[in-house]
Amino acid sequence: MLTVNRYKCCYCGACVGVCPTCALELVETWLEVSAECKECGLCAKICPVGALEVRA
Amino acid sequence: MKCDLVVVGGGPGGSMAAKTAAAAGLDVVMLEKRQEIGDPVRCAEGVSKRSLCKMVKLEPEWISSEVKGARLYAPDGKSIVMSEDKSGGEVGYVLERKVFDRGLAMLAAQAGARIMVKTRALSLLKKDGSICGVSAMRIGEPLQIEAPLVIGADGVESKVGRWAGIDTTLKLDDIESCAQFLVQDASIDDDYTEFFLGNSIAPSGYAWSFPKGEKLANIGLGMQGSRSKPGEAVRLLRQFMKSRFPNGRVVEMVVGGDPCSGPIDSAIADGVMLVGDAAHQTDPLTGGGILNAMQAGAIAGEVAAKAISEGDVSRKGLQEYETRWRADIGKTIARSFQLKEFFVKLTDKDINQLIGSLAKEDISKMDLGAMLRILFRLNPKLLWSLKSLII
Incomplete structure (x- = not known):
């Protein structure tokens, strides 16, 4: 599953922009992950601070 | 409602x-x-002065600083200077967004x-x-x-x-992963925006210093998303700071994704x-x-x-x-x-050659188009595929 390290996240929204299934939503400082997430990991790759991780 | x-x-x-x-x-x-x-x-808050003035009546508090021009650094450290009103639109004022x-x-x-x-x-x-x-x-x-x-x-x-x-x-090819620090450092050039090219600095992107006055600047970098990995932009920015602004004091952190599709x-x-x-x-x-x-x-x-x-x-x-x-x-x-699409594929050697080739040219009064034409004349082989865009 996709995990968000909220201590790292700088809430820039880059992950939301690349998400192919529209599964992410940035609510001010809070990144929401919906059930649409396919765990493709594109968001983790783009994240400038490394706040996202797909864990087995 | x-x-x-x-x-x-x-x-x-x-x-x-x-x-x-x-x-x-x-x-x-x-x-x-x-x-x-x-x-x-x-x-990074940089805008062309001329274009902005055409759109709105400016309030002085919107502007952090005004710059004289842009300096572009090749990976080997050689640099060229472009004047403010010619360097392609994004230089002039550094705003307080x-x-x-x-x-x-x-x-x-x-x-x-x-x-x-x-x-x-x-x-x-x-x-x-x-x-x-x-x-x-x-x-x-x-x-x-x-x-x-x-x-x-x-x-x-x-x-x-x-x-x-x-x-x-x-797509990851079409977004830059960016990180930036607001930095206080005596070595900051208050008069010029600076661009640092090189695949080890910012792969298929560039690092920048956009001065905000009194030795304060937005120092950041953007790298192509497809070459990024988790946390890479911030890691590379720290590395860049260490080599270029080792005594810089970070007073703010900014990150973001920049569409370039x-x-x-x-x-x-x-x-x-x-x-x-x-x-x-x-x-x-x-x-x-x-x-x-x-x-x-x-x-x-x-x-x-x-x-x-x-x-x-x-x-x-x-x-x-x-x-x-x-x-x-x-x-x-x-x-x-x-x-x-062309420039993201260049090696550091190519970039060194391009910027080095301008060393003896007076480009200070040129706009981007004129500079590209000179570059093409001096490096026809390297830039041949851009022929239709440049000439």
Whole structure:
């Protein structure tokens, strides 16, 4: 599953922009992950601070 | 509640759209999901002085500093200098976005637009298949806003386009992963924006120093998304700081994703127009997007007023926006995209050769086009595939 390290996240929204299934939503400082997430990991790759991780 | 136009997003594009449409007589509501407009910043804050002055009456507090020009560093350390009014648009003023964005929102408010902060669009309202407003959450409470027309100025994380059937998802090749520190350091050049090229500094991107006065600068970098890995932008920025500004004191941290896809296929749908980062209207070569968003916002605001008064908010009725933004900023965006696609493939050796070849030329008074022509004359073999763009 996709995990968000909220201590790292700088809430820039880059992950939301690349998400192919529209599964992410940035609510001010809070990144929401919906059930649409396919765990493709594109968001983790783009994240400038490394706040996202797909864990087995 | 009801209105003529909902603008989703209170950045420079949204505020210009709201201001223009409200000034033309529309009842406009602008939504900003954050509780403050302009903060946190996701931007290096550089703009062309000339273009900005054409669009709005400037307030002195919007501007952090004015620069004389740009200095471009090759990976081997050699540099060239370009003058302020010629270096391709994104140099001149370094803004204070927190104040600037709020200032533009105030212009929209003064023109009559209603602004709702801490109000997030959740979806588009539809009736018989047509868009008829926005479903939102305002300070945790549901709110329905009925309106025949919606402008999506909701940034890199835009949803409005996707809700309306426009696929604005960015491929990793088409987004730069960026990190920036606001740095205090005695070695900062207060008079020049600086660009540092090199694949070990910022792979298929560049690092920058945009001075904000009194030895303070936005120092950051952007790298191509497809070459990124988790946390890479910040790691590379720390590395760059260590080698270039080892004594720098970091007083703020900024990160972001910058679209560099070139013009999208369509920025309109029935009842919807997209503006700014939401429409990928950033310049793919420089990453600059403030002025393009403002220009597109102003055009969208005018077209909105016309479409509402004529009672046609269909795709056809909004076609004027599409035509006008492409004729205005779209041409440069398309050209910059082709240049970017070429430049991201260059090795450090190629970049050294290109910048080195200009050492004996006086380029201080040249614009980007003239500089590219000289580069082509001096490096025909390397730049041959750009022939049609340059000559």
